[in-house]
Structure formats: C-alpha cells, structure tokens
Amino acid sequence: MSAIFDRLEPQVREALESEQFDRLREMLAEQHPADIADVLERLDPDQQYQVFQFIDPDYQPEVLDHLGGRATRDLLARLPVELVGDLLDQLPMDDAVEILTEDVPELQDQLLAAMEAEDAAEVQRLLQYPPHSAGLLMTEQYVHVRSDMTASETLHYLRQVDDEVETVHDLYVLAEQKKLIGVFSLRELLRQPPEAHIESFMETDVVTVSPETDQEIVARTVAHYDFLAIPVVDDNQIMLGIITVDDIIDVLTEENTEDMLRFGGVETGGVDQPYFTVPLFHVLRSRFGWLLLLMVADTLTGTVLRLFDAQLAAVVQLSFYIPLLIGTGGNTGSQTVSTIIRGLAVRDIRFGDIFRVIRRELLSGLVLGIALSIVAVIRSFTWDGDIEIALVVGISIIAICTWSNVIGSVIPLVANRVGIDPAIVSAPMISTLVDATGLFIYLSIAGSILATRLS
Numbered sequence: 001m002s003a004i005f006d007r008l009e010p011q012v013r014e015a016l017e018s019e020q021f022d023r024l025r026e027m028l029a030e031q032h033p034a035d036i037a038d039v040l041e042r043l044d045p046d047q048q049y050q051v052f053q054f055i056d057p058d059y060q061p062e063v064l065d066h067l068g069g070r071a072t073r074d075l076l077a078r079l080p081v082e083l084v085g086d087l088l089d090q091l092p093m094d095d096a097v098e099i100l101t102e103d104v105p106e107l108q109d110q111l112l113a114a115m116e117a118e119d120a121a122e123v124q125r126l127l128q129y130p131p132h133s134a135g136l137l138m139t140e141q142y143v144h145v146r147s148d149m150t151a152s153e154t155l156h157y158l159r160q161v162d163d164e165v166e167t168v169h170d171l172y173v174l175a176e177q178k179k180l181i182g183v184f185s186l187r188e189l190l191r192q193p194p195e196a197h198i199e200s201f202m203e204t205d206v207v208t209v210s211p212e213t214d215q216e217i218v219a220r221t222v223a224h225y226d227f228l229a230i231p232v233v234d235d236n237q238i239m240l241g242i243i244t245v246d247d248i249i250d251v252l253t254e255e256n257t258e259d260m261l262r263f264g265g266v267e268t269g270g271v272d273q274p275y276f277t278v279p280l281f282h283v284l285r286s287r288f289g290w291l292l293l294l295m296v297a298d299t300l301t302g303t304v305l306r307l308f309d310a311q312l313a314a315v316v317q318l319s320f321y322i323p324l325l326i327g328t329g330g331n332t333g334s335q336t337v338s339t340i341i342r343g344l345a346v347r348d349i350r351f352g353d354i355f356r357v358i359r360r361e362l363l364s365g366l367v368l369g370i371a372l373s374i375v376a377v378i379r380s381f382t383w384d385g386d387i388e389i390a391l392v393v394g395i396s397i398i399a400i401c402t403w404s405n406v407i408g409s410v411i412p413l414v415a416n417r418v419g420i421d422p423a424i425v426s427a428p429m430i431s432t433l434v435d436a437t438g439l440f441i442y443l444s445i446a447g448s449i450l451a452t453r454l455s
Contacts, residue, residue, distance in 0.1 A: 092164075304443070
C-alpha cells in the first residue's frame with residue numbers, strides 16, 4: 001500500500017496542477033478506493049472536491065466510506081445534498097449512520113430527507129441507540145433461513161441473496177417473529193448432504209450482544225471468539241441485525257488510538273485524524289491542558305527540593321544523583337502502568353485482583369530495585385569514593401523502584417473502578433508523581449544515613 005500511495009499522491013497533484021483531467025480520471029479508475037481515500041485526506045478541501053468529481057460514480061461510495069471524519073466533513077459540505085443522499089443509500093446503513101452521527105450531525109435531517117425512504121427508515125431505527133453502542137454498528141442486512149430447510153434448498157436460496165448483504169459466512173436460523181434459534185457457517189453447509197435439514201447441524205448455543213452493549217465490549221467479544229460477525233438481539237432473542245468484523249476492526253483501531261493518545265497526555269477529539277488534516281490550533285489546544293497540569297504537578301518536585309535545601313547544601317554530591325533516581329523511578333512506574341492498563345483492556349486484571357497485583361508488583365519492584373542498586377552503588381562509589389553516599393543511592397533505588405511499581409499498579413486499577421479511563425492516568429502523570437515522591441524518599445534516606453554530616 002505504501003508504494004502505491006507514494007506514487008499515486010504526486011501523480012494526482014501533478015494531473016490537477018496541469019489540468020490533465022482525462023488522465024486523472026483514468027488513473028483513479030485503476031486504483032483501490034482505500035488508496036484514493038488516503039490521497040484525498042492529504043489534499044486541501046477544494047482539491048478533495050475537485051478530485052472526487054473524477055472518481056467513477058460506482059466507486060464514490062466506497063471512497064467516501066474509507067475517508068476519515070474531517071475529510072468527510074469537508075467533502076460533504078461541498079457536494080450537493082441530493083448526491084450525498086444517493087451516496088449514503090449505497091453504503092451499508094451502519095456506515096451511513098456513522099457519517100450522520102459523527103461526521104456531519106448538523107446535516108443529518110437534510111441528508112435523511114435526501115435518502116430513499118426505506119434506507120432512511122433503517123438509519124432512523126439505528127439512530128435510536130446510544131452513542132458507541134452495538135446498535136449503531138449493526139446492519140439489518142444479513143442472511144437468515146428456517147430450520148426446516150434442507151442444505152440443497154439453502155444453497156439455492158443463497159444464489160438469490162441481495163447484493164447489499166454484507167456477509168454470507170454465517171447464516172442465522174430464525175423462528176417465528178424473527179427469534180434467533182441457531183447459526184451455522186457456509187463451510188458447514190457445504191459439507192452436508194443435500195437432503196440434510198438445517199436443524200440437524202445448526203449450532204443452538206449462539207453468542208449474541210444486545211443493541212445497548214458498548215462497542216468496546218462487542219469488539220472484545222468478537223476478538224475472543226474469532227468471529228467474522230456477531231448477531232444483535234433484544235431481550236426476547238429477537239434478531240435485530242449483525243455486526244461484521246470490518247466494523248470491529250474500526251472500533252479496535254479507534255480505541256487503541258484513543259488509549260495511545262491519552263497515555264501520552266493528549267486529549268482525544270479529532271487528533272486521531274490523519275496528521276496533516278488536523279488544524280494546528282486544535283493540536284495545540286488538545287495538548288496544552290495536560291502540559292499545564294503536568295507543569296503544575298512538577299512544582300511538587302521543587303517544593304521537595306526546597307524542603308531539603310539544607311541537606312543538599314551540606315552534601316553537594318547528593319544533587320548529582322537526582323536525575324538518575326527520579327528517572328529510574330519514572331521509567332519503572334511507566335512500565336508498570338503500561339502493563340496494568342494492557343491487563344485491564346484485555347480483562348486479564350480486574351479490581352478484585354488489586355491485592356494480588358500489589359503483592360506481585362511489590363515483589364518485582366523489590367527484585368528490580370536490588371538488581372539496579374548494585375549497579376548504582378558501584379557507579380556511585382567509582383565517582384565519589386564515598387561508601388555512605390553509595391549506600392544512600394543504593395537503598396534509595398530499591399525503595400523508589402518498589403514504590404513506583406506499587407503506585408503505578410494501584411492508580412490505574414482505582415481509576416478504572418471509579419469509571420475513569422485508566423489511560424487518562426497517563427505515563428507523564430505517573431512519572432511526575434513518582435518524581436516528587438521519589439525525591440522525598442531519596443532525601444529522607446540521605447537525612448537518616450548522613451545525619452552526622454548534616455547536623
């Protein structure tokens with residue numbers, strides 16, 4: 001994909017600048033819609049609109065489906081409402097819902113009016129579900145059969161399936177009033193003799209989700225069972241639709257991007273769009289809040305230094321090891337936070353495991369601290385030839401590593417328990433807290449061991 005994209009973007013720009021529109025049309029006709037969408041996202045809004053006119057109308061809906069949110073907003077703001085309505089009609093309805101709710105909510109009523117009545121009605125049914133729920137991800141286009149049909153009848157039926165059906169990998173068995181009673185795969189169907197009835201080989205223990213289920217839980221469920229689609233049912237097991245794996249991949253990408261940004265102390269809300277499409281002011285605003293908070297938190301470190309200024313003045317060598325100690329503590333805490341957040345995300349760890357986690361991290365912090373302290377003591381003694389200073393540094397390393405591991409494990413668990421995304425408790429914040437507390441630990445140990453020098 002990278003090689004294709006690297007060639008395609010300059011060729012598109014050159015064709016636009018030289019007004020070789022026939023060449024541009026021919027070039028775009030040979031490309032995959034996803035590659036065209038990647039190029040569009042790097043163009044300015046006027047160029048996006050211009051290039052979109054030269055895309056084969058049969059491929060325009062697919063290109064639109066692959067565009068990021070900001071590019072979609074810019075493009076739809078320039079296209080005639082009637083054309084946009086026609087494009088949405090050709091998209092899977094769950095993708096149309098995503099565009100109407102996340103990309104152009106201000107145009108929702110206009111675009112629904114421009115869509116075909118049947119498609120608009122399906123979209124409005126999906127819009128009744130909460131944001132980020134399974135209901136907004138599902139499509140009502142799926143293959144369903146009766147349990148009394150034979151394998152031969154089912155294969156004949158599949159040849160007549162509507163083109164709008166997203167997948168035929170899994171086939172759902174419905175009873176009266178669309179109640180879900182079983183499921184089987186196309187592979188299983190092909191293995192059966194023509195006269196075999198579906199009820200004899202269908203799977204009746206069906207994993208489902210409700211339309212109100214959070215999309216992240218849906219994604220974890222699909223990943224856990226390696227499904228290509230999952231059915232959505234109401235409280236009475238009435239089949240409402242399915243969620244396909246392509247939508248699950250989008251959810252996982254979105255969630256991972258969000259966690260990564262928050263872990264770096266960056267507010268989400270647009271900054272997960274392609275790098276060059278996000279206005280600089282939006283980037284600055286998304287980063288300023290966290291940086292300001294961390295800067296204020298960093299004043300704790302200065303407060304600790306002021307508290308122990310007499311000890312530092314009396315034994316100047318102590319200040320030489322401050323970067324080593326707080327850096328080690330911050331790195332240890334960040335590693336622990338990363339491990340715990342990952343465990344929470346994949347459900348390896350729950351709040352009920354907090355004491356097991358603390359014991360584990362306490363032990364690992366102690367062992368890591370002892371190993372690192374040996375190196376630190378040797379280094380310190382080599383520098384200063386002072387066994388007391390070396391002892392202070394060694395003991396401090398052990399204490400700080402142990403403390404960093406504990407605090408780095410407890411804070412995400414508590415945050416998750418009270419309903420705060422643990423990724424918000426990011427590595428920079430943990431590092432800042434560990435800096436101040438680690439410095440306090442170091443200088444307190446120094447005060448105890450070097451008491452005679454400091455008196």
